[in-house]
Amino acid sequence: MRGQNQAYAVSVVMPAMNEERNILQAVADVVDGFQRTGVSGEIVIVNDGSSDRTGELAEGFKAQYPFISVVHHERNLGIGASFWDGVQHSRGEFVTMIPGDGENCASEILRYLPLMDQVDIVVPFVYNRGVRSFRRRILSITYREIIKASFGLSLNYMNGTVLYRKAILDGISLRAAGFFYQTELLVKTILNGYLYAEVPYALLRRGGGDSKATTLKSLGKVARAYLGLMGEIYLGGWKRGPIVPDSATARRGKDIEAAP
Template sequence: MTAPDHPYQFLITAIMPALNEELCLDASVDNVLDVFNRLGICGELIIVNDGSSDRTGALADARVKWQQCIQAIHHENCRGIGASFWDGVQHSRGEIVVFIPGDGENDAEEIFRYLPLLEQVDIVVPFVYNPEVRSRFRQRLSALFTRIVCLFFGLSLNYLNGTVMYRRSILEGIDLRSNGFFYQAEILIKTIRRGYLYAEVPYALKQRNAGASKAVSIATMIKVFRDFASVFRSVHFAGLNGNEISCSSVTAKRVFEQRAKGACEQ
């Protein structure tokens, strides 16, 4: 995919939530920009400082001063990774949006290499093929979480918390209930159940070099459970907030093509 010839200023926006990631942020930013350059991607990076108490905010501002493709958003207090992602979406100027964490665990090339797939689908969902880089507990917890969500929401996915790429237009009208770690699962539930086309792809994680994951804690797991229950009620009892397919999506175009083809054959 080449530079865009549509109203968007960039082809892709990478949204990088960061909470106390002063040890990893610069390397994570460099990785994204390097991949943009090597793959010839017209992209921007939005760093969302989610109420950090260390130098994360200052490091983000320093990058903005000398790199025009970077924006920085600052939250006064920690609002959650989901809230940070959606704040980034609202400020994005790209046709495609993707979450890239600021903890250095993800190589941006692992997901950006699949950009051409977005000519055929609206969502690219990565799954980890080297889970051994994480602890056994983290592996089992992730596998259990994925199985439960897929069972209760009728999905068939291998992984729910990766660096998913979305066509930005399909996120419009999504009623977000989770501002924490369940946000990615919630978006996948609501977009896939609407009928948007997606592709699953393999990708590798890197070993985290510094800092500790915020995803595995008692408080986080309690919040995920509450968000799961809230989304379950909204999907199965209140119904999705609308089931329209975005007119600018690949899904809508392919549905139209199939209907036109069927009409011609009659």
């Protein structure tokens, strides 16, 4: 962890809405993850229109740790909008999203940072599936198969703490403000040709409160965002863009071209 004006290896964007019961553990876990893995990192907490003490607690963390910054939304904009806002305020070479709900162990994704020498995206999949309810597991399987059939994207899980090289996100136009944002980013970056790796990832149990991902309101937004992405990819003239020169994909392409 470095001084305020220095660059960081990784930025952890932490969206949080009404997570006063969980955010203390979530922040402590990321700090512990930085220390255990020896990673120079920062945390960008995005208080997404909370009506409880989440924003107040976030400001307390900012005062305590020089590598923590806080972004406040006056109203709830959604986890996708919060992630994107956090990315705009981040300074790391790599960026990932770890929610403020305490379900994720930061070291589980930070341990894979060395893989970023070879790829531009690390996509985790939950291997301790028993931590999730049967209903949640069925929803995940159904969702995975729909995305696979729609976009040809064969991934085990698409809504986790994906690790990105920040440079490859610069040219992405993100439409989804809610939970579909991660799938949209994966579809657009992988279809664009960026190299990725899937890795096993252990999930924790929430310390309190209920997940907002599977409410009817959230599922409705996901369905609308899915239809919007289908229209953009197949009817809206979406085209692959250039590969960012400062990416593992570009470097490995040059290595192949230079090989005898």
